Amino acid sequence: MSNNKAPANAIKSKKKLNLNTQFIAGLVALALILLFNLIYEPGFFRISIVEGKLYGSIIDIINRCVPTMIISMGMTLVIATGGVDISVGAVAAISGAMVVSLIGYNFDSATGVTTTNMNMYLAILIALIVSTICGAWNGLLVSRLGIQPMVATLILMTAGRGIAQLITDGQIPRVYTEDFSFIAQGSIFAVPTGIYIALAVVLIVYAFTKLTAFGMLCESVGINASASRYSGINAKNIKLICYTICGLCAGIAGIHIASTVQGADANNAGLNIEMDAILAVVLGGTSMAGGKFYIWGTAVGALIIQALTTTIYSLGVPPEIIYVVKSLVVVIVVMLQSNLIKNLFKKIGSKSKKSSAAASV
Amino acid sequence: MKKIIALVLALVLAFGLVACNNGGDQSSTASGSSTASDASTASTGGDDSGDLITVGFSQVGAESAWRTANTKSIQEALTEENGFNLIFSDGQQKQEIQITALRSFIEQGVDYIAFSPTVESGWDDVLNEIKEADIPLILVDRTTDNPDESLYVTWMGSNFHEEGVRAGEWVIAYLEDKGLMDGEVVIAELQGTVGAAAATDRMAGFKEVMDQYSNINIKYSQTGDFTTAKGQEVMEAFLKSDTANEIKVLFAHNDDMAIGAITAIEAAGRKPGEDICIISCDGGKAMFQNIVDGKANCVVECNPLLGEGLADVIKKLEAGEEVEKKTYSEEDIFDQNGLAGALKAADHINERAY
Numbered sequence: 001m002s003n004n005k006a007p008a009n010a011i012k013s014k015k016k017l018n019l020n021t022q023f024i025a026g027l028v029a030l031a032l033i034l035l036f037n038l039i040y041e042p043g044f045f046r047i048s049i050v051e052g053k054l055y056g057s058i059i060d061i062i063n064r065c066v067p068t069m070i071i072s073m074g075m076t077l078v079i080a081t082g083g084v085d086i087s088v089g090a091v092a093a094i095s096g097a098m099v100v101s102l103i104g105y106n107f108d109s110a111t112g113v114t115t116t117n118m119n120m121y122l123a124i125l126i127a128l129i130v131s132t133i134c135g136a137w138n139g140l141l142v143s144r145l146g147i148q149p150m151v152a153t154l155i156l157m158t159a160g161r162g163i164a165q166l167i168t169d170g171q172i173p174r175v176y177t178e179d180f181s182f183i184a185q186g187s188i189f190a191v192p193t194g195i196y197i198a199l200a201v202v203l204i205v206y207a208f209t210k211l212t213a214f215g216m217l218c219e220s221v222g223i224n225a226s227a228s229r230y231s232g233i234n235a236k237n238i239k240l241i242c243y244t245i246c247g248l249c250a251g252i253a254g255i256h257i258a259s260t261v262q263g264a265d266a267n268n269a270g271l272n273i274e275m276d277a278i279l280a281v282v283l284g285g286t287s288m289a290g291g292k293f294y295i296w297g298t299a300v301g302a303l304i305i306q307a308l309t310t311t312i313y314s315l316g317v318p319p320e321i322i323y324v325v326k327s328l329v330v331v332i333v334v335m336l337q338s339n340l341i342k343n344l345f346k347k348i349g350s351k352s353k354k355s356s357a358a359a360s361v
Numbered sequence: 362m363k364k365i366i367a368l369v370l371a372l373v374l375a376f377g378l379v380a381c382n383n384g385g386d387q388s389s390t391a392s393g394s395s396t397a398s399d400a401s402t403a404s405t406g407g408d409d410s411g412d413l414i415t416v417g418f419s420q421v422g423a424e425s426a427w428r429t430a431n432t433k434s435i436q437e438a439l440t441e442e443n444g445f446n447l448i449f450s451d452g453q454q455k456q457e458i459q460i461t462a463l464r465s466f467i468e469q470g471v472d473y474i475a476f477s478p479t480v481e482s483g484w485d486d487v488l489n490e491i492k493e494a495d496i497p498l499i500l501v502d503r504t505t506d507n508p509d510e511s512l513y514v515t516w517m518g519s520n521f522h523e524e525g526v527r528a529g530e531w532v533i534a535y536l537e538d539k540g541l542m543d544g545e546v547v548i549a550e551l552q553g554t555v556g557a558a559a560a561t562d563r564m565a566g567f568k569e570v571m572d573q574y575s576n577i578n579i580k581y582s583q584t585g586d587f588t589t590a591k592g593q594e595v596m597e598a599f600l601k602s603d604t605a606n607e608i609k610v611l612f613a614h615n616d617d618m619a620i621g622a623i624t625a626i627e628a629a630g631r632k633p634g635e636d637i638c639i640i641s642c643d644g645g646k647a648m649f650q651n652i653v654d655g656k657a658n659c660v661v662e663c664n665p666l667l668g669e670g671l672a673d674v675i676k677k678l679e680a681g682e683e684v685e686k687k688t689y690s691e692e693d694i695f696d697q698n699g700l701a702g703a704l705k706a707a708d709h710i711n712e713r714a715y
Binding site: 041055161165170171174185263269316 | 453589590601627
């Protein structure tokens with residue numbers, strides 16, 4: 001975006017430096033958390049294959065952060081346009097409720113026969129369409145009616161869990177079919193399936209934003225919506241697309257959550273996940289004010305949050321103070337990424353660059 | 362073109378609002394938006410319910426199968442045929458929603474308020490408001506930490522402390538039966554929501570028994586929020602510790618967490634019910650099935666079918682009779698083989714209503 005007149009290699013180096021400071025601070029934080037674990041629990045990095053599946057704390061962290069990571073991808077785009085979507089948890093609940101209710105698992109204990117009402121893949125497709133519509137609804141409120149993003153998505157955040165409860169009739173319907181639990185609990189080549197889903201979403205969003213002009217358009221809308229409109233960008237449609245993608249991501253995450261617990265819990269599925277997703281985006285280096293965004297930074301941010309949660313469980317932190325410990329670490333990570341520390345990094349970086357020009361990057 | 366889009370959007374919005382409104386009325390009359398519910402209940406509740414007893418019930422949420430069964434039992438007992446007009450409010454496990462619901466009950470001037478608090482503390486103001494409004498309050502299933510007994514007429518539900526003690530006693534009997542009492546025994550515990558009476562009292566009761574034996578160590582204890590997902594996640598983390606192989610017993614404060622833990626234990630390549638003895642509280646059908654299948658060992662019943670009891674208590678109060686301050690429900694304990702006076706799960710699975 002910036003330096004449009006500068007020589008090509010200058011742009012390149014500027015870009016790389018940006019990516020590095022954002023990315024490295026996140027990676028350092030993640031590494032510190034993992035290192036802490038290693039000291040406390042020497043077997044933390046041990047990975048073995050149990051029941052034909054990779055097994056270990058690291059795998060747990062990646063596997064458990066799948067829903068947060070998927071949602072935070074959509075959230076990154078929304079935040080890049082200067083908005084925020086706090087309805088993602090509710091949309092995930094709707095999507096999970098849809099898919100489980102549509103499949104309609106029935107077990108007759110007398111005959112031992114299980115029946116389902118609908119093909120699983122069709123149910124998934126419908127749930128994804130519904131969540132995409134939810135996202136588009138948010139997008140319309142924000143882009144066409146000009147409602148503030150926080151308020152516009154608050155509507156669905158409040159109403160969404162009610163809708164999910166209506167779909168599930170206030171119950172927790174369950175689906176115990178092999179196919180359905182495979183989505184989150186199965187494995188392909190010993191790697192849990194959820195990891196493939198998350199990776200696919202990250203790669204698709206990355207490709208869509210960085211290989212096409214879409215990412216640049218998002219950033220330009222986030223930096224200055226009216227300036228981009230004057231330069232011929234349809235800012236409204238860009239926003240609409242971002243919210244729609246966010247809804248779709250929430251839908252995918254909702255199905256994953258439903259598959260993990262083999263049921264749809266309208267009240268608890270994706271509870272507070274919007275906060276985790278926003279935190280992941282911010283930890284990844286994207287500013288809440290919009291503008292530049294970092295897909296891989298967000299992915300690292302999501303990993304940090306889950307690494308922290310898993311650490312807290314394995315450390316045996318008393319349940320009463322979990323949130324205090326969590327927030328303390330978040331404060332430290334955010335401070336690590338603050339300008340003061342960043343400048344310090346840059347100074348060290350430039351010093352080492354002077355000594356070894358090429359090797360530093 | 363723009364006008365058409367604006368018109369379509371306005372229609373969609375209006376339609377959406379109507380749809381939401383209908384939804385709200387069907388599921389819960391007073392969950393947060395008190396203005397809408399006031400209007401709707403004023404017409405149905407106040408005027409044409411000449412001889413119906415209006416009861417406002419604020420439920421915790423629908424966090425588990427147990428809670429769902431509890432809700433269903435209350436909705437089925439307090440029907441119009443039985444002479445009740447029930448205003449049901451789902452608290453979605455949030456205290457502020459429950460407080461809003463309780464205040465709207467006061468405004469609506471219901472005859473009785475029945476209430477299952479999501480956490481123990483922080484109810485003092487709203488409970489005093491109910492007292493000032495002179496509406497009899499019945500605590501269902503859970504309690505508050507307010508020591509003032511004049512705030513409520515009666516409390517009905519399970520003795521959570523006793524459940525913890527019974528679970529502990531059964532575990533001791535199990536360990537003695539397996540000959541494991543000679544060495545050190547490591548126990549893992551999945552706690553309920555922090556601050557909930559069901560979690561605090563079960564934990565205290567269980568610990569009381571375990572503290573009598575020096576070789577027993579409740580080494581792992583963490584909250585699983587009474588949900589399957591959290592139970593699974595926390596158990597996964599327990600099993601990753603270097604000393605996880607020493608875990609012999611898992612005590613989960615409810616069925617759902619135990620079911621999540623079973624999935625985690627299976628994923629770790631260990632046999633739930635054999636390598637790790639699993640005991641939980643509640644006694645839903647799913648847990649019974651697990652015991653029959655050998656994946657779990659024991660369950661302490663916590664009876665959710667409180668609807669009939671609640672109806673009886675209200676009818677007694679209506680007739681001017683005295684009721685006890687505490688009404689405990691009758692509860693049993695079930696396991697695979699009938700150890701230490703427990704009933705056999707296989708014999709009773711078909712009677713389970715939930």
